[in-house]
Amino acid sequence: MGVRTFLGSCALAVMAATVVSPSLAQQRQDNLRVAFSRDTDFVARIQTDSIESGTLSAAVYDTLLYDAPTGGFAGLLATAWRWVDERTIDLDLRQGVTFHDGEPFDADDVVFTVAFAADPRNNLRQQAQDFGFLDRAEKLGPHKVRLHLKQPFPLAEHILASRLTILPDAFTTKEGPAAHASRPVGTGPYRVAEMRAGQSYVLRANPGYFDGPKPKAQIGTVTIRTIADTQTQVAEMMGGGLDMIFNVPDDLAKNLATMPNLQVAYGDTARFNFLSLDVAGRNGDTPLKDQRIRQAIAHAIDREAIVKNLVGGTSTATVSPCHPRQLFCTQDVATYRHDPARARQLLAEAGVPPGTRLSLINGDATLRPVGEAIQGYLRTVGITVEFETFTLPAWRTQLLQGKSTMSIVGWGSGGVFDTGRALPTFFNGAEGDYARDQEVVDWVTRAGATTDKAVREDLYRRALIRIAERAYVVPLFTSSVPFVVSRDVEFKPDRDTPEFVRARWRR
Numbered sequence: 001m002g003v004r005t006f007l008g009s010c011a012l013a014v015m016a017a018t019v020v021s022p023s024l025a026q027q028r029q030d031n032l033r034v035a036f037s038r039d040t041d042f043v044a045r046i047q048t049d050s051i052e053s054g055t056l057s058a059a060v061y062d063t064l065l066y067d068a069p070t071g072g073f074a075g076l077l078a079t080a081w082r083w084v085d086e087r088t089i090d091l092d093l094r095q096g097v098t099f100h101d102g103e104p105f106d107a108d109d110v111v112f113t114v115a116f117a118a119d120p121r122n123n124l125r126q127q128a129q130d131f132g133f134l135d136r137a138e139k140l141g142p143h144k145v146r147l148h149l150k151q152p153f154p155l156a157e158h159i160l161a162s163r164l165t166i167l168p169d170a171f172t173t174k175e176g177p178a179a180h181a182s183r184p185v186g187t188g189p190y191r192v193a194e195m196r197a198g199q200s201y202v203l204r205a206n207p208g209y210f211d212g213p214k215p216k217a218q219i220g221t222v223t224i225r226t227i228a229d230t231q232t233q234v235a236e237m238m239g240g241g242l243d244m245i246f247n248v249p250d251d252l253a254k255n256l257a258t259m260p261n262l263q264v265a266y267g268d269t270a271r272f273n274f275l276s277l278d279v280a281g282r283n284g285d286t287p288l289k290d291q292r293i294r295q296a297i298a299h300a301i302d303r304e305a306i307v308k309n310l311v312g313g314t315s316t317a318t319v320s321p322c323h324p325r326q327l328f329c330t331q332d333v334a335t336y337r338h339d340p341a342r343a344r345q346l347l348a349e350a351g352v353p354p355g356t357r358l359s360l361i362n363g364d365a366t367l368r369p370v371g372e373a374i375q376g377y378l379r380t381v382g383i384t385v386e387f388e389t390f391t392l393p394a395w396r397t398q399l400l401q402g403k404s405t406m407s408i409v410g411w412g413s414g415g416v417f418d419t420g421r422a423l424p425t426f427f428n429g430a431e432g433d434y435a436r437d438q439e440v441v442d443w444v445t446r447a448g449a450t451t452d453k454a455v456r457e458d459l460y461r462r463a464l465i466r467i468a469e470r471a472y473v474v475p476l477f478t479s480s481v482p483f484v485v486s487r488d489v490e491f492k493p494d495r496d497t498p499e500f501v502r503a504r505w506r507r
Contacts, residue, residue, distance in 0.1 A: 030220035032489065032503055034244045035227045035236070037365060038392050039198045043184040046117055046165045047177070048125045050392065051247065051412065055497040057165050058214075059203055059222070060100075061186030064091060064110070065161035066213045067415065073157050074213035077105065077166055077187065086152040086451055093143040097210050099168040100191040107139040112169035114147065116177065129424050130163050130414075154451045158416045189217045189501050200225045203500070218504035228365065237262060243486040246498055247366055250312025253482035260487075266313050267481040267493030270413040272323045272422070273367070275301070275374065275406060275474035280436040282402035287352055294471035296346035297406075298336035300381045301374055303476055305338070310369045313480035320464045321473050322413075322422035328447075328460040329419045333468035343381040354382035360406045361388055363395025367408055370476070374408070400431040410479065415495055419460045424448050426473070427463065435472040 036055075042048045045057035066076040075081065078091040097105040114137035120127060133153035138146040149156065167177070171185050179185075184192045190203040201224040205217035227233050234252055236242040238259060246267075248256075257264040277288045277297070287293050303317040322329035358378070362371045368389050375385040385406075390398065398404055413421040426432050429441040440463045447459035467473065481496040491503040 030505075032219045032222045032244065032500065033242045034222060034224045034498070034500075035233045035242050036224055037226075037228055037230070037233070037247060039226045041393065042181050043192065044165045044167065044180050044186070045163050046113070046124065046167065047180065049130075049163060049412075049414065051497055054412075054415075055500075056184075056201065056224075057186075058188070058497065059190040059500050060184050060188045060192055061165035061167075062097075062188050062214070063161050063164055063166065065157060067158070067161040068213055073161055076161075076212055076214060077110075078160075081157075081160075084146075087149040089147040089149070089156065090140070091145050091147065093145065094210065094212070095143050097187050098208065099171070099185050099187050100206065101168065101171055101185050103168045103170050103185075105166070105168075105187055106142050107145045109166055109169045110145045111137045111139050112172065113137075113164065113167045116167065116172070117164060122177065126163075126425060128430065129428065130159055133159075151449050152451050154448070154456065155416065155418060155420050158414065158418070158421065162414045162416070189214065190222060193221075198226060215501040217501050219500065222500050230365070237484055237486075240486075243489055244483065244491070244498060244503070246483045246493075247481050247496075248484060249310070249366060249369065250315075250482055251310075253484055254312070256484045263485050263487050265483050265485070265491070265493055267483060267496050267498075268314075269479050269481055269496035270323050270326065270415050270417050270421070271410055271479040271481075271496055272318055272321070272413070273370075273408060273410045273476040273479060274318070274321045275476060276399070276404060276409045276426070276434050277471070277473055278405045278434050279470075279472050280434055282434060282436075283405050286358075286405055287350070287356060288358070288405065290350045291470055292346045292350040293352060294474075295336060296343040296350070296352075296381065297378065297383070298471050298474045299339045299343040299346070300377045300383075301474060301476075302338040302377060306370055306373050307477045310373060311477055311479070313482055315477050315480050317477050318475040319468065321426065321467060321475050322419045322464070323417065323478055325417050326413065326422060327418045327420075328457045329422070330461045330464050332461075333465050335468070336471070336474075340377075340381050347382060352382070355384055356382065357384045357386060358405055359386045359388070360408070361390060361395060361398055361404055362408045363390050363392045363399075364408070364410060365389060367410065371408055402431070402434075404434070408476070412496060415497075419464075420448055420456070423460065423463060427467065435467070435470075437466065437470075437472065440466055440472075 040052040043056040062077050064078040065073045068074050079094050080092040082090045117131040118134040135148040135150045189209045193204040194202040203222040205220045209216050233245045253264045256262050319335045371387050375387045378385050423444045427440050427444050443459045443463040447456045483493050485491050490506050
């Protein structure tokens, strides 16, 4: 049974009549019940980067800086920081902080964490992009460190506020970094009390959490269950078995908003989505090497209709592989309006026979309707698409090992509204790059190695113009994240991941 059938008017009428009263019992137990659509292999965001790891990491771990919702950065585990020069940052560390296992936080933990992040042998996700700028951390005192950068890096503060989650050096040295997959130990406002891999997490409020820009926990317990099936999540929300779900299709969110015990809000996001095309032939000899065929695919897809009918929320269609709000994400590029006739003409010019087969993969179940829509649009111009949705880890493996012909790629940019968190991931000549255009790689690399804004703007503009002209990818849309929340919970999302510390019971 499809999602839309499940929430058809008849089903809604029946379920609305049987809605359980708001979760007063959960208020008494002080337990916020949340569903994830998929699991993550690590909790600490330093080791992996996904919506799930970002959500858990923000609760369990802390970073040196804090990306405040009001804009700009504030000191978190660092109370102050100063740029000595373009390759050196001095930080004063917060005193009196302890990890969940009782280990005191000090400069040794920062030195250890930086060394861990900077060592390519650890194979961290997006390691070269996110941590390649780090050289080492030098201990200047018990609570003072100096960061040495390999080169100027314009996004250093963003990384210090997002992915560089600080690990306890004693615990991690003794148990090994992999221990954080099963026994996460951070300094954050919540600690992991229980976890069952692939199934559930129980977080308990950290009563000794320090006063800082990140709020203390307002709810004592957060229970997270992995529920891959959207219908099951929806049924539990309507029946009072969950207090929060997020990243569900917009049509579901709108229908759920009509329920008396539920509310819906949208979180801002730096996430954008695009169709990756195997331009370089990494997955074998493919017609996608022909620019005309790539342009035909771009003309065949009606992005505006996908946004209106399938994505919804505050999402918008895009023309560049970056978020329009990101700094230096130029919109002055070649665009491909929905034009099936032009698509067929280009395919004919390229000598593509009707019924030509291409494969399409995806790693996000919520985007499956988008994949099916792309499948339908390409069918109308004579291309047969074999579409398959994988789990996130399996999809990522396929993509990074060069086994993708076409793939729907969603990129959250680490919540950073700067093109420097977009292009370097997919146009860097490395495993995620299916275009392998050396000139684009050079422009993107140079833009990421200077703090000169005028130079960065020029280089990113050149790259984006070339990417669009040659249709290396098909930009699709930005993402907004609907949060469906019990009316017993006060929660106003400000980004695409739920910050549990911002949730409280409605009094």
